[in-house]
Amino acid sequence: MPDVEELDPEVGEDTDAELEAAERDLAEATSALSSSRQTKLLLYAIGAVAVIAVLAVWQDLLTVIAVGITPGAIYAMIGLGLALIYKASKVFNFAQGEFGTVPIFVSWLILSAGAEDATGAVRDAGVGRLIIATLIALAAGVLLAMATYVLVVRRLQARGAVTTLVGTAGVALLVVQTEIIIGEASVRNFRKFVNGSPCFGSEVINDVEVCTSPLTIGAAVIEWQTLITLGVLVVTALGLAAFFRTQLGTALLATSQEPFAASLYGISTNTMNLVTWAAAGLLGAIGGLLAAGFTDTFTPGAITSAWLIGAFAGSILGGITSMPGAVVGGLLLGVIQSASNTWLPSSWPGRPQIGVFGVLLIVLLLRPRGLLGKEA
Numbered sequence: 001m002p003d004v005e006e007l008d009p010e011v012g013e014d015t016d017a018e019l020e021a022a023e024r025d026l027a028e029a030t031s032a033l034s035s036s037r038q039t040k041l042l043l044y045a046i047g048a049v050a051v052i053a054v055l056a057v058w059q060d061l062l063t064v065i066a067v068g069i070t071p072g073a074i075y076a077m078i079g080l081g082l083a084l085i086y087k088a089s090k091v092f093n094f095a096q097g098e099f100g101t102v103p104i105f106v107s108w109l110i111l112s113a114g115a116e117d118a119t120g121a122v123r124d125a126g127v128g129r130l131i132i133a134t135l136i137a138l139a140a141g142v143l144l145a146m147a148t149y150v151l152v153v154r155r156l157q158a159r160g161a162v163t164t165l166v167g168t169a170g171v172a173l174l175v176v177q178t179e180i181i182i183g184e185a186s187v188r189n190f191r192k193f194v195n196g197s198p199c200f201g202s203e204v205i206n207d208v209e210v211c212t213s214p215l216t217i218g219a220a221v222i223e224w225q226t227l228i229t230l231g232v233l234v235v236t237a238l239g240l241a242a243f244f245r246t247q248l249g250t251a252l253l254a255t256s257q258e259p260f261a262a263s264l265y266g267i268s269t270n271t272m273n274l275v276t277w278a279a280a281g282l283l284g285a286i287g288g289l290l291a292a293g294f295t296d297t298f299t300p301g302a303i304t305s306a307w308l309i310g311a312f313a314g315s316i317l318g319g320i321t322s323m324p325g326a327v328v329g330g331l332l333l334g335v336i337q338s339a340s341n342t343w344l345p346s347s348w349p350g351r352p353q354i355g356v357f358g359v360l361l362i363v364l365l366l367r368p369r370g371l372l373g374k375e376a
Contacts, residue, residue: 063218064338070226070294071310072334073233077287078303078311079318079326080240081280086320088256088276090161091153094169096311097304099145099281100288102175103137104298105183107289108190110136130193138285144175145281149274172304179300187299190292194224229290236286237327244323252276287311310337310356317360319373328371332359 078096085093110133148171156167201213215222243249254262255272263269284303291307292298299305310333318329333356340355348354363371 060218060342063220064342065335066217066220066222066226068335068338069331070229070334071337072314072331073229074287074291074294074307074330075311075314075333076233076327076330077236077283077290078307079315079330080236080323081283081287082311082315083320083323083326084240084276084283085280086315087323088252089153089157089273091157091164091168092161092312093280094165094304094308095145095148095171095175096168096280096284097301097308098172098175099141099284100291100303100307101179101298101301102144102288103141103285104190104288104292104302105179106140107133107137107292108188108298111191130191134289137289138282141285141288142278142281145277145284146274149277153277154270154273172301176301176304183300185300187297190296190298192225192293192296193228197221197223198227225290225293229294232286232290233327236283237323240323248275313356313360316370317363319370321374322370322372325370325372 078100081096081099082093085091085096111129148168152167152171153164156164196211196214198215199211199213200215202209202211204210244253251262251267252272252275254265255267255269256276259269262272287307288303291303295302295306311330314330314333315326316329317332318325318327320326336355336359337352340351344351344355367373
């Protein structure tokens with residue numbers, strides 16, 4: 001009878017070790033699957049709570065958006081000019097606000113010449129005069145921006161970004177003081193392009209036709225000025241997108257990315273920078289006129305004091321090197337200000353600033369280049 005081979009004890013030990021390893025792997029897989037299920041359930045729960053919260057405040061949310069969208073669009077318009085100059089020449093332009101305030105003064109001077117009543121309000125000067133005043137005001141903003149570049153920025157740019165920044169701040173202070181000397185430090189009324197809001201129903205009360213069904217979103221009445229502001233922003237953004245696809249726009253981008261290489265191809269960096277500042281002046285002028293129409297009033301340095309810091313914050317929020325980022329950041333800024341006024345405790349001073357700079361800080365901590373920004 002043949003001998004039966006005895007089992008190797010090492011083989012048995014290896015088998016036990018493999019079984020234990022398989023059991024551990026199975027336990028880990030089960031734990032991971034359970035953890036994954038718990039994570040999904042948690043996400044579903046958070047999503048459900050978010051949906052319920054949105055539905056609960058839906059009316060307020062619509063009102064917040066409707067109230068914040070107009071100032072947000074103005075921030076976006078001014079921020080486009082800031083982002084354009086920074087993208088092209090790496091300069092934070094503190095004179096951008098005055099590219100908007102000077103056109104307001106020019107437009108007001110043209111419209112109020114012989115048409116100002118005893119209260120200081122400008123009477124209806126006619127559509128033709130309004131269009132002429134607007135075109136001349138836009139030209140004033142462009143000329144001021146070009147003069148700022150030629151007389152100040154181009155001379156200081158070689159000395160560093162900080163020196164150039166201080167130079168633009170000096171231009172802003174000089175222009176504000178000039179506005180005070182010419183127009184006095186007083187609040188003046190400014191005519192909107194169109195008064196009222198779209199109306200879907202009206203009644204005659206005491207021989208006066210009164211709109212009873214204006215266009216509303218949530219609890220907010222949407223005025224014609226809001227629709228004009230949004231329309232101008234959309235047209236401007238699309239125009240910039242089309243411009244950067246042209247030969248001149250491509251040359252401008254090439255100059256901003258690699259000035260030396262662009263000069264080797266025969267592109268004049270001075271000319272491209274001048275075009276950039278002219279475009280920023282136009283954007284600032286448009287933003288300034290829209291802001292004055294939104295507030296109905298203006299003072300010397302109005303855009304610098306009331307809108308410039310917000311436009312800077314919006315540009316940084318969206319990404320200071322990104323044109324779309326300036327638009328998104330400006331619109332978000334306006335909505336955040338409106339939400340802060342609505343939902344933060346009324347006893348808190350500076351609610352809009354708390355909301356804006358709180359969100360800005362969080363975004364910059366998580367994404368230092370802004371929401372849509374790229375490496376400068």
